[in-house]
Amino acid sequence: MRLLLDTLVLLCRQSEERIQFSPRLSFFHGEMSTGKSTIAELLDYCLGGGLQKTPAVQSELVGVQLQAVTGDVSLLIERNPSTSSSVELTWEGDGEVGRENLPIAAGERPAVGDDIYNYSDFLLRHLGSPLLKVRKRKGDPDSALQRLSFRDFYKFCYLDQPDLDSSFFLLEQPIRMEKSKDVLRYVLGFHSDRLNELQNDLSEVRQTQRTMRETAKQLDEFLQRYGFNSKDQIGFEIDRLNDEEEALEVEIEDQGKVGLPASTVAEEDQLLVNGLTVAIASKTDAVSEIGQRLNEQESLIAEFIAMKFKLVRSSTASELLKGAEFQACPACGTEVAPKSDGVHCVLCRSDLDTAPGGFEGGSAVMERDLSDRIDDLKRSVQRLKRSHEKRRTELGELTKARTEAQTRVDSARKQVESEYMRRARKLEARRGAIKERRSLLMRIRGMPGEVEAKLLEADQLSAKIAELERDIQTEQSRFEEGRSNVRALERNFHLLLRAIHFPEIKEDDKVFLNQRTWFPYIHPKGNEALAWTFSDAGSGGKMVLFKICFALALHLTAAQRDLPIPRILVVDSPMKNITPDINPEIFQHFYRELYRLLQSDLKAWQCIVIDQTYFEPPEDFADHAQRLLTKSDPQHPPLISYYHGH
Known part of the structure; x- marks a missing residue:
């Protein structure tokens, strides 16, 4: 060198x-x-x-x-x-x-x-x-x-x-x-050089064996993922598709004989629209009724509040005029009788037996009773408002659903093609999918066998690997x-x-x-x-x-x-x-x-x-x-x- x-x-x-x-x-x-x-x-x-x-x-x-x-x-x-x-x-x-x-x-x-x-x-x-x-x-x-x-x-x-x-x-x-x-x-x-050649050959054979086994493993995992890792499974799937195709053929022939189906998609949507319309009317009545009750109770609350104020003022007046002796009527100035006969009021001449007797001693109880009634009405109003809002939301959803259904109905009515043709096309598409699926299964039917063949071929390379390893040991011994x-x-x-x-x-x-x-x-x-x-x-x-x-x-x-x-x-x-x-x-x-x-x-x-x-x-x-x-x-x-x- x-x-x-x-x-x-x-x-x-x-x-x-x-x-x-x-x-x-x-x-x-x-x-x-x-x-x-x-x-x-x-x-x-x-x-x-x-x-x-x-x-x-x-x-x-x-x-x-x-x-x-x-x-x-x-x-x-x-x-x-x-x-x-x-x-x-x-x-x-x-x-x-x-x-x-x-x-x-x-x-x-x-x-x-x-x-x-x-x-x-x-x-x-x-x-x-x-x-x-x-x-x-x-x-x-x-x-x-x-x-x-x-x-x-x-x-x-x-x-x-x-x-x-x-x-x-x-x-x-x-x-x-x-x-x-x-x-x-x-x-x-x-x-x-001989050892180098043997080691290169051994590396190549091992790489080939690894490639075969990896290919077989990936192919088997792919087939297993879709349930096709055995010939029996693929055959069973093909038979199932054949049965489904036969049933589909019968359905297509029967559809041609019977004609249009009893109910089209548009009619089904129209029935849905009608049902929604009834539901909307019912819901509208409920919303209206709840609104009316809500208004009544809010008015009643206002009246009770006004009555409470009147009661307070009446109690105050009675307290102020208690024990007073009237010489003349405070309203018109007419002189009153100097003495009472004990039967009629000195001032208004009303029958004392039927008079309520003023508010002496009972005004506080009446005020508390009015306050309780007002509180009860307020709680009722809150419940009515929640119910009213819920019914209005439901009404809005029903209205939206009816609008969508009505849109479908209108769209279906504008289409020239009949529901019969649509369903016929759907059946034909399914038949085409069955044929395509069956064709795929026929093509991959041999893959499980190919996986087994690859694994068998990889196993056969083990003998070649053992032979090369023996040759390498022999070469190294020299x-x-x-x-x-x-x-x-x-x-x-x-x-x-x-x-x-x-x-x-x-x-x-x-x-x-x-x-x-x-x-x-x-x-x-x-x-x-x-x-x-x-x-x-x-x-x-x-x-x-x-x-x-x-x-x-x-x-x-x-x-x-x-x-x-x-x-x-x-x-x-x-x-x-x-x-x-x-x-x-x-x-x-x-x-x-x-x-x-x-x-x-x-x-x-x-x-x-x-x-x-x-x-x-x-x-x-x-x-x-x-x-x-x-x-x-x-x-x-x-x-x-x-x-x-x-």
């Missing part, structure tokens, strides 16, 4: 910055904030990653180009910061020349040829790697397949500064760790070469840790690669109970060295055993958290071992190193380049030569 980076070009607002890479070793070093890490980040960006928007990049970068070689194909990769979803790619080689705007994410249709759906597919294809698909969830045999992308491989080739001491190739991240595991399985020989690669990786990792003088790593310590988690563990003196790994290393510097050594061991094993991994290694700040002047031994031994590997087993690899301090390769190290980046030395400018903002 040859990947050779040649030139990185930064198109800036005021300049064009060009970074030339050596095919063997390129070392970038110098001061902080001069753009060293930005070189690796822009390489990652050109290879499909995201853009790290530092202040300099955000304010000055207009575009970026990368000239590279994949296999025997020369590439010109162009990206624009304003477009994050695609890569402009121009290629030449293998007898073909092309230019395409390839999407980062795969779409539904191929972008190039028949099987290249995105930028990652293009890179993998020209690196000589098959387009692999793996299960999204390993513990779920029904899980959908997903692609392994170039980015999944590149995380083992680009060791970026932020993740050097915080993440071990994303193997600790629950969502993203499965792809890292899949890459290690493939690189180390635990994933073959991975003896993969197990041999794992043992070689364990040996190389231990040798590298010893070679760089990793703290507390002894010759009799053992390295164990857990093939479930794919974390390498150190067993001090072979004691598994004392095992530790990346997250247990303690200091940040040890975690950095642990991760870099594992990556070097993986690439060394790939070189020794011809394993499929891109032949490039980009390390940003291998001495992160390690001070060269305080830990000179580790600093020197690491770079000496790195240069030794690049001159021997990894001589076909391209290595790009970014660090603050430069370590000179040996004199016999051919074809290497180094660049110093500073803020103030014009001979060694920063990445963007004119920019000094941050």
Whole structure:
């Protein structure tokens, strides 16, 4: 999987910055904030990653180009910061020349040829790697397949500064760790083309089986909702419709013989109008009678109130004139007899035996009696008013109903078509509905059988699934070469840790690669109970060295055993958290071992190193380049030569 980076070009607002890479070793070093890490980040960006928007990049970068070689194909990769979803790619080689705007994410249709759906597919294809698909969830045999992308491989080739001491190739991240595991399985020989094909076939057969069963389930639920989920039910419904159609035919024939029905809809409405008219008249009389009684009682209340006032005045007059002796009539002035005969009134000469005797002593009782009668009448008036209002409301409803019925009568009388024809049409419409319903039932009569056939066919696929699972197990049992690669990786990792003088790593310590988690563990003196790994290393510097050594061991094993991994290694700040002047031994031994590997087993690899301090390769190290980046030395400018903002 040859990947050779040649030139990185930064198109800036005021300049064009060009970074030339050596095919063997390129070392970038110098001061902080001069753009060293930005070189690796822009390489990652050109290879499909995201853009790290530092202040300099955000304010000055207009575009970026990368000239590279994949296999025997020369590439010109162009990206624009304003477009994050695609890569402009121009290629030449293998007898073909092309230019395409390839999407980062795969779409539904191929972008190039028949099987290249995105930028990652293009890179993998020209690196000589098959387009692999793996299960999204390993513990779920029904899980959908997903692609392994170039980015999944590149995380083992680009060791970026932020993740050097915080993440071990994303193997600790629950969502993203499965792809890292899949890459290690493939690189180390635990994933073959045959296995990939079998897993694809198994996924397709399972998907077909799920589709059949889901289709049968939905069809059965639909038929069950309308009561047609069995042939017997459909047959029973067809027989019922046939019987109803026969009865309908008889009714149609009888209607033709008998003629018009005895009562039409208009006549029925007219009868309703007549009945409502009688009810309205009765209700009107009731309303009138209640109104009359209401008026009488209201008049009676007024009379009682007036009488009460008269009684009050009479009582007052009697009280005032009590004991008075009249010399003359107060009305006409006629002198009265000086003496009474005891039989007649002195004043009006009325018979005293028949006179009421005034209101002495009984006026209060009479006033209370009048008040009670007035209260009784008021309550009666309230009841009459409620009854009157209710009757008026009922009268209004009856009147409205009669108006509607009369409107129907008038409308029916205006229609030319007779009630006979309307009823005949109604019968014909029902007969048509019966025929349509029966036709539908005849068409779906075979559906219950189709449901059973689908389920039977889905069950038959279980045998095919079992066969494919056996083939997959057989193929996986052949991975003896993969197990041999794992043992070689364990040996190389231990040798590298010893070679760089990793703290507390002894010759009799053992390295164990857990093939479930794919974390390498150190067993001090072979004691598994004392095992530790990346997250247990303690200091940040040890975690950095642990991760870099594992990556070097993986690439060394790939070189020794011809394993499929891109032949490039980009390390940003291998001495992160390690001070060269305080830990000179580790600093020197690491770079000496790195240069030794690049001159021997990894001589076909391209290595790009970014660090603050430069370590000179040996004199016999051919074809290497180094660049110093500073803020103030014009001979060694920063990445963007004119920019000094941050």
